[in-house]
Amino acid sequence: MMPHAKFLKDVIADLRIAVSFVTILPVGSSKPAGDGAVARATWALPVAGLLVGLLGAAVYAVATKLGLTPGPSALLALATTALITGALHEDGLADTADGLGGGRTRERKLEIMRDSRIGSYGVCALILSFALRWSALAAIASPWLVALALCAAHAAARAGLPAFMSLVPPARPDGLSASAGSPPGRSVAVAFALGTLCLALALGPGKALVAMILLSLAGLILARLVVRQIGGQTGDILGAFEQTSEILILLVAAAFQTGG
Template identity: 35%
Template sequence: MRILQRELYAFLGAIRFFTRIPVSNRVPHSPEQLNHAARYFPAVGIIVGLVSAIAFSVASVFFPEAVCVVIAMATSIYITGAFHEDGLSDMTDGLGGGWDKARILEIMKDSRVGSYGVIAIAMTLLAKFTLLSALNASWMPLLLVAGHAFSRYCAVLVMAGMTYVREDALSKAKPLATQLTRNALIVASAFGLLPLLLLPVSASLAGVCLGLLITIWLGRKLQKWLGGYTGDCLGATQQLSELAFYLGVLAVIQ
């Protein structure tokens, strides 16, 4: 019973950390809980994908598909508080405007948004809208669930394979864990990969390949300039791998 309660608290802690969904104050909140909750990052993606899929399905009764895609995207941004989009913006500003590790981290910590960050968010949202609008509406609910789950799994892979580099207490986006155990990675893999079964095998494989490629590319870039990752980098990984996943699926399904 204690194990089940601990896992439930970890799951609810991940929901509280990554979304706006209300969670009872009785759920403990501590660095230890956040560390344990990292395994449920992809599970949170399933929830975000489900809510977005429901929003798309309900909107499709009244509006054209393009409008429904916008509503689904807006729903996912609202439910997460633009948490990952903010990370993409900060990381892009840092890598675009910094010339060494210290300066990059300083820019990423700045709450102001620069031109690199604005362009990154605008281009990512535009690309996501274009890709989703190009797909048949019947695939949309399944694609949203699989895409949100898998992209968060890519962020977990970054956490598992790289070193957390920000040591100051002023970090705006701290990760849930700086190291993952083997059991945590197994749990994250289950939640991140099982939703792929909702799609045709060839489409899932294409999406996974592109998602992993962009994750590896970004990881190498982060290793070169930072020697590891920050919380903002995890948000950027989620956004870019989600986009790459949709691109791969579109190439096969179309």
Template identity: 35%
Template sequence: MSRQWRLFLLALGYFTRLPLPPIEHFEPAELNDAARYFPLVGVLVGLAGALVFCLSLQLLPLSVSIVLSMLATVWLTGVFHEDGLADTMDGLGGGWTREQALAIMKDSRIGSYGAIALLLALMLKFTSLSHIKIEILPFVMVAAHAVSRLAAVLVIARQEYVREEGKAKPLASKLSLTSLWVAIVLGLAPMLLLPVDQWPALLLVAVVWLWFSRKLSRRLGGYTGDCLGAMQQLTELAFYLGILMLAF
């Protein structure tokens, strides 16, 4: 249990800004095992957003409450995934070759493709959340953050890391079967918070995952840390859109 707690703290420290006690004798390779708890970190991020939403809704309009919930999740994660989305879109949009795309993604500056992708993603997230039934909205937030981080873990499990070095390099080893199944269970467990008739929203998540995974494979030959952030953002949006599609 102490090792599992250590791995969870590693995952929490990697993906959030929460102040945590220092991990003694840290080995970078441990981060690969900690990937099993990435969806659980998503659950906590989703819970934080849902809590801010519910509290804000007692005093503020729906639209403002949604923006505050988005702000809470962005602050909690340090814009980690949004930055990955912007960098990935810059690379895929501006690079003609694999080498060009990877070089652009490594540049800390944001380009036109990244800026537009980030702006549209935030607008689409806000609009989608605004149209989801308020009775299930907090639960949708939790499930979306968990499922989307599971989507990123599945990329790690299926593809190769394409950089010689980088923040995500310690994740690059293939996941063990145990880690993969733990991630799947933790990523899908929050779906139990939603009515069964909302579960088909996962189909759109699967479609987006397959499409973007194929694009990464064809354009880059694998993934980078930025690509994992982009996958998280795209599948989170896909989940919200799937929930909306079921309402019509």
């Protein structure tokens, strides 16, 4: 097989893995997940996120065309993105809030995070997440600007996951994050570049810089918190990081938008 043909095949395979990893879309995967393929494919997570953002933006645009105001249109867009991802990241946020907030020991925190039931901390976290994202999208209002914000948020929020997985050790040896493996440096760099590009194109260089600073601070704070409390990261922690990043990007977009 020619080198360029093999490269294209690998890229397509990685894209399929990334999309199948963070969405419920039936794209399948041409590589087994047990040979480090998931870790290598993490560079494509921003691309998968971009797809989610585009679908959410399409629903928002259709809703406004049908005469709905920004409020319900934004709610439909959020419902669409949650449906497409199977609420994967929302579930991680809720489990993280319950575990870190409700457990006293490391073992108890991890046990709570594995429990499929949701507690008070998880409910509050989900309400805040949806409320902040909904209010940001409703404030932006314009379908075109909402589309840019959604694409930037979903792409860039997933662009930081490979770096987080690489720098923060797994909290347990048998979780989703541990089984995925540590992303190689090339995957981390490509994901970061794609996320930065999406932010710059959607929000402009200055606004993108503000968002990147906030995302970096959020990642550092979360990393320090989870290392101290449970010894590292889990799949739920990654979901919480994605949700936090998504919220911050949409708030930056809304703040600059409403500020003129």
